[in-house]
Amino acid sequence: xxxxxxxxVSALFLWWFxxxxxxxxxxxxxxEGRDAHLWSVILGLPLLLGGFIAxxxxxxxxxxxxxxxxxxxxLAIWGWLELAFLSGIVAGPNTSPCPPxxxxxxxxxxxxxxxxxxELALMATLGIIAIVSEGASNRFALWTxxxxxxxxxxxxxxxxxxxxxxxxxxxxxxxxxxxxxxxxAPMNTFFPASITALSFASACFLERLWSAQTEGHITGFTxxxxxxxxxxxxxxxxxxxxxxxxxxxxMLPAPRPTAANSxxxxxxxxxxxxRK
Numbered sequence: 125x126x127x128x129x130x131x132x133v134s135a136l137f138l139w140w141f142x143x144x145x146x147x148x149x150x151x152x153x154x155x156e157g158r159d160a161h162l163w164s165v166i167l168g169l170p171l172l173l174g175g176f177i178a179x180x181x182x183x184x185x186x187x188x189x190x191x192x193x194x195x196x197x198x199l200a201i202w203g204w205l206e207l208a209f210l211s212g213i214v215a216g217p218n219t220s221p222c223p224p225x226x227x228x229x230x231x232x233x234x235x236x237x238x239x240x241x242x243e244l245a246l247m248a249t250l251g252i253i254a255i256v257s258e259g260a261s262n263r264f265a266l267w268t269x270x271x272x273x274x275x276x277x278x279x280x281x282x283x284x285x286x287x288x289x290x291x292x293x294x295x296x297x298x299x300x301x302x303x304x305x306x307x308x309a310p311m312n313t314f315f316p317a318s319i320t321a322l323s324f325a326s327a328c329f330l331e332r333l334w335s336a337q338t339e340g341h342i343t344g345f346t347x348x349x350x351x352x353x354x355x356x357x358x359x360x361x362x363x364x365x366x367x368x369x370x371x372x373x374x375m376l377p378a379p380r381p382t383a384a385n386s387x388x389x390x391x392x393x394x395x396x397x398x399r400k
Contacts, residue, residue, distance in 0.1 A: 128333070128346040131192065135350035138196065142203050150210040150296040161211035161298060168207050175200030179253065183260035191264045191344035195351075198268035201249060209242040212298025216240040221304035235284055235305040246273055264344040268351060271325070275355035278318040279362075285312035287362040311363070322356040 153160035178197035182190045208214035218237030226234070236243075250273050257266040283290060286309025295303055329352055333345035 128342055131188075131343045131346040132350045134192070135195070135347045136354065138199055139351070139354050142199055146203060146207050146210065147294055149207065153211065154297045161296075162213060165204075165208045165211050165213045168204050171200050171207075172204040175204070179265045180256065182262050182265065183257060184262065186261050186338060186340040188339040188343035190262050191340045191347065194262055194265035195268050195344070195347045198253070198265040198272070201253075202269060202272050205242070205245055205249065208245075209239070210296050210299060212296070214241050214245055215299065216242065219301060221301040231305060232284070238299075238302055238305060239280070243277075246276075262340070262344075264348065267344075267348050271348065271351050271355065275322065275352075275358070278321070278355075279359065282312065282315055282318060282359065282362060283307075285309070285314050287312065287315065289362050289365065315359070315363070318359055319356065322352060322359060326352045326356060 149164055150161065153164050175197045178193055178200070182194040182197065185191075185193070205214070216236075216238045217240060218234055220234075222231055222234045250269055253266050253269050257263045283306045286307035288308065288310060290303075290306050290308060292303040292306070326349060329345050329349040333342065333349055336342045336345055
């Protein structure tokens with residue numbers, strides 16, 4: 125991990141692989157019933173526990189290895205929370221689709237209700253990591269989780285306000301109703317602000333990387349720069365017509381035909397209608 129190039133490639137691989145394995149697991153559980161989703165979350169608890177243990181042991185480790193392990197620890201904690209969300213176990217109290225042409229205020233409150241418990245869990249976890257990391261010499265786990273958190277909030281807001289490209293085929297059955305709260309639109313006024321904020325954050329981390337004096341800081345800021353640039357790229361994927369879904373689609377099990385699909389009811393992977 126002493127090479128920034130190896131660190132950057134590692135960050136790219138971990139982003140791709142961790143996303144793919146979570147999507148594979150929840151799609152696999154779709155074929156096995158709701159109990160399979162619950163068992164996925166329960167059996168994934170060592171990921172959460174291991175992430176916090178690794179984080180705790182790297183707080184005073186200034187080496188390149190310490191920075192990398194802190195980064196992976198934050199990804200492990202985040203991954204379990206995403207698994208719990210996509211499995212529908214830690215999502216929100218609202219499990220009903222949004223009525224077509226609902227006013228903006230109603231659609232907003234319904235959308236918040238679909239993800240409320242997950243967002244509260246993310247905020248609580250971010251707070252715990254911040255408290256644990258207070259005064260530590262290695263805070264790269266905190267920065268990693270914070271980047272993931274704010275980038276995800278930004279992405280969710282853009283999906284709510286409207287973007288041209290939305291991949292609803294990745295939504296598992298417990299969250300199929302979530303797509304009704306998205307909006308397909310040419311552009312929204314929040315998107316430029318998101319891109320500007322992520323670009324600024326990327327520039328800040330790259331500047332810290334350029335001025336880094338230790339191997340630990342070089343590795344840590346390389347990982348943070350790569351992660352922020354990937355978040356920026358994910359935002360651009362919402363508007364640029366590129367087949368980015370192919371990065372993970374080949375990993376997922378083939379969908380099974382259902383009675384609802386055979387009668388013409390829209391599937392979660394069918395295009396959304398534009399909401400006024």
